[in-house]
Amino acid sequence: SEHVPESNVDVLIIGAGPAGLMAACWMAHCGVTTRIVDKRGTKIFCGQADGLQCRSLEIFDSLGFADRAWKEANHMIEICMWNPGTDGIIRRSDRIPDTIVGICxxxxxxxxxxxxxxxxxxxxxxxxxxxxKVERGVLPEFLEIDESKVKDQSSYPVTVKLRHLTDEEATPQQQINGSKISDGLFRSNLMHADDEDDLIQKSKSRAGTGEIVHAKYVIGCDGARSWTRRTLGFELQGEATDFIWGVLDIIPITDFPDIRMRCAIHSAENGSLMVIPRENKLVRLYIQLTEVTPDASGRADRSKITPDIILNAAKKILSPYKIDYEYCDWWTAYQIGQRVGTQFDAHERVFLAGDAVHTHSPKAGQGMNVSMHDTYNLGWKVALVAKGIAKPSILSTYQSERRRIAQDLIDFDHRFSRLFSGRPAKDVMDAAGVSMEEFKKAFVKGNLFASGLIVNYGPSSLVSQAVDESKGVMSDTTPTIGSTNAFAKQSLAKGLPIGMRFNSFKVVNQSDARPWHFQEKLKSTGQFRIVVFAGNILNPSQKKRVEDFCEALGAPNSFYRTSATSSPPLDNPIEVLTIHSAKRVETNLMDFPEILHPYNSHTGWDYDKVFVDDVSYHEDTGKAYEGYGVDKERGCIVVARPDQYVGWVGDLEDFNDLQKYFEGCLMLSPRA
Ligand code: FAD
Known part of the structure; x- marks a missing residue:
């Protein structure tokens, strides 16, 4: 029989949408041998998700490309609400900021x-x-986990058979705007010139042939109809709704005054419309289609849906304002389903992420964001375990941290969709209608949720349990199985909630006086960070506390010395950063213990590790201690995970608890 090539890889990613690409990005940053395959011959070129939350931008910044998105994108500053008056005519009834002020x-x-x-x-x-590189036109056909090997870290327990498709197979039948939809309403073959080089990068020589890959870890990011999920026999729980939504990406020609604002428009009798202003004069309209309803089997006849139907619905809702277009970039329609996967992993060897484990309406602009956040949570864990730096037990935190977020998302979407799809109440007695006051409240609350910044992962082997120092007992959060033994003192840094992302305030570099947002220093390198809030280093007794902490940190048995070293780019799994609160001009870098600004015989001192919470020439700095809720004299120690979530907070004297935190999650070697 034909010879089938076999190979080993640390990580195999199935699907190159936002979730799969985020996973691949972590592997690239951490230097893990990885393959990423996608069945389609091309990436997508327009349409689909278009909203980026502030948390996604923080993540992009940590990876190094937020500036590109920030420059090219449309910025969403204000939301306008339009509702019918007693005469039934729509009017602007409210304005709120799109992003909650000061949150990010x-x-x-x-x-x-x-x-x-x-x-x-x-x-x-x-x-x-x-x-x-994304290998396009590659389809997985078989996946098997050898359970006898899953505990052996050196083994490759997951076997996947891949088939390299022919060109025709990899390019699904699609048609241009305006014609009938054939395959999936979600894809279009309109292309942008700059994407052309990206077309079909697949290895033609192997077209139609098979290969076998043995992987340590597989990450299934293959979308809502996930093959990986079905192969594992896992299900999505939840329901489809009857709401059918149309989406139209157009350059609108209109007299509606708020077309460049994000708008939620409820008409008296003709349904509701969401306006999403976009880049390059584009505007996206989301419209509930009342004319198309699902049949008895719950499925709608897609062929009845055309751009004209969607436009006509928009015209009715916007009346007396007029709307039309000449240019349509993309359009689609979909039926909302709200579902969450029952399991996010199999044997902590095969993981599912993104739409593969949660689907919901796109209106809240969450899908792409939450999908990327899934693999932003998972990627570094898999990378550090694959490199022998972290304990395999941390992998269970992926499901415990992300499944709850998915559930919250579905609950949020459920409530939000109902409010959005409902008819406005005529008056307080109109129980069947949606109260616009309630809608506004939900919108404001929804905005907080949609920022992605209120995620709190709760205690685990990566997030310490907070103790309530005043009572000497643990706080009300219930300990989870496998939680770390290290207790944390939240009161020392009230502005850095344990389990939430490390908030950002501006600090000044001690060595060159340049201001930075501190979060800019928490890059996605795969490193844990110890942030030493050194307090008033000019006070001799405080300086002694800092020196004692540094001595413990530098001792031969400290986790800092015994954690597994790895090859570049992740030479050292722990980085130490300092923010002190003395006057910059009265302090020198050399006042700080060497471990806080390490010396390298080739390149000298590290000038990018010690920062100060003080005034600066050109920017509004000097409020970091206040913002983080840290005592300016005494400081504290904070651990940030590689994904910027706060894992532990303690006093400079709490080194033993800090040591326990790292014993719980890193592979430490006993020192002779
Ligand atoms: P996908 O993007 O679906 O990627 C899956 C990838 O896997 C695809 O490239 C696919 O080709 C590949 N694949 C599938 N099966 C296989 C297989 N068997 N083998 C190999 N490869 C496979 N989200 C937002 O955040 N904001 C929005 O405003 C928004 N608007 C949306 C509007 C519309 C009309 C739609 C349809 C979606 C919208 N979303 C939005 C949702 C968003 O597009 C998805 O949530 C997001 O793309 C999910 O990312 P993913 O990587 O999990 O899956």
Missing amino acids: RFQQITLHQGRIERFFLDNIKKYSKDTI
């Missing part, structure tokens, strides 16, 4: 998914030195 250094933006995927591809290429 970024605001929400819109830019289509194809550009986001482009930024990822470029970043992966750069950081992997061109070793990780």
Whole structure:
């Protein structure tokens, strides 16, 4: 019989949408041998997701490409609400800021998914030195986990058979705008010139042939109809709704005054419309289609849906304002289903992420964001375990941390869809209608949720349990199985909630006086970070506390010395950063113990590790201790995980608990 090539790889990623690309990005940044395959012959070029939350921008910044998105995108500053008056005519009834003021250094933006995927591809290429490439036109056909090997870290327990498709197979039948939809309403073959080089990068020589890959880990990011999920026999739980929504990406010609604002428009009798202003004069309209309803089997006849039907619905809702277009970039329609996967992994060897484990309506602009956040949570864990740096037990935190978020998302979407789809109440007695006051409240609350910034992962082997020092007992959060033994003192840094992302305030570099947002220093390198809030280093007794802490940290038995070293780019799994609160001009870098600004015989001192919470010439700095809720005299110690979530907070004297934190998650070697 034909010879089938076999090979080993540390990580195999199935699917190169936002979730798969984020996973590949981590592997590139951490230097893990990885393959990523996608059955389609091309990436997407327009349409689909277009909203980026502020948390996604923080993540992009940590990876190195937020600036590209920020420059190209449309910035969403204000939301306007339009509702019918007693005469039935729509009027602007409210304005709220799109991003909650002060919550983040970024605001929400819109830019289509194809550009986001482009930024990822470029970043992966750069950081992997061109070793990780999306292999397109590759379809998995078989997956098996050898359970006898799953506990053996050196083994490759997952076997996947891949088939390299022929060109025709990899390019699904699609048609141009305006014609009938054939395969999946979600794809279009309209292309942008700059994406053309991306077409079908697959190895033609192997077209139609098979190969066998043995992987340590497989990450299934293959979308809502996930083959990986079905192969594992896992299900999505939840339901389809009867709501059918149309989406139209157009350059509108209109007299509606708020077309460049994000708008929620409820008409008296003709349904509701969401306006999402976009890049390049584009505007996306989301419209509930009342004329098309699902049949008895719950399925709608897609062939009845055309751009004209969607436009006509928009015209009725916007009346007396007029709307039309000459240019349509993309359009689609979909039926909302709200479902969550029952399991996010099999044997902590095969993981599912993104739409493969949660589906919901796109209106809240969550799908792409939450999907990327899934693999932003998972990627570094898999990378550090594959490199022998972290304990395999941390992998269970992926499901415990992300499944709850998926559930919250579905609950949120459920409530939000109902409010959005409902008819406005005529008056307080109109129980069948939706109260616009309630809608506004939900919108404001929804905005907080949609920022992605209120995620709190709760205690685990990566997030310490907080103790309530005043009572000497643990706080009300219930300990989870496998939680770390290290207790944390939340009161020392009230502005850095344990389990939430490390908030950002501006600090000043001690050595060159340049201001930075501190989060800019928490790059996605795969490193844990110990942030030493050194307090008032000019006070001799405080200086002694800092020196004692540094001595413990530098001792031969400390986790800092015994954690597994790895090859570049992840030479050292722990980085130490310092923020002190003395006056910059009265302090010198050399006042700080060496471990806080390490010396390298080739390159000298590290000038990028010690920062100060003090005034600066050109920017509004000097509020970091206050913002983080840290005592300016005494400081504290904070651990940030590689994904910027706060894992532990303690006093400078709590080194033993800090040591326990790292014993719980890293592979430490006993020192002779
Ligand atoms: P996908 O993007 O679906 O990627 C899956 C990939 O896997 C695809 O490239 C596919 O080709 C590949 N694949 C599938 N099966 C296989 C297989 N068997 N083998 C190999 N490869 C396979 N989200 C937002 O955040 N904001 C929005 O405004 C928004 N608007 C949306 C509007 C529309 C009309 C739609 C349809 C979606 C919208 N979304 C939005 C949702 C968003 O597009 C998805 O949530 C997001 O793309 C999910 O990312 P993913 O990587 O999990 O899956």
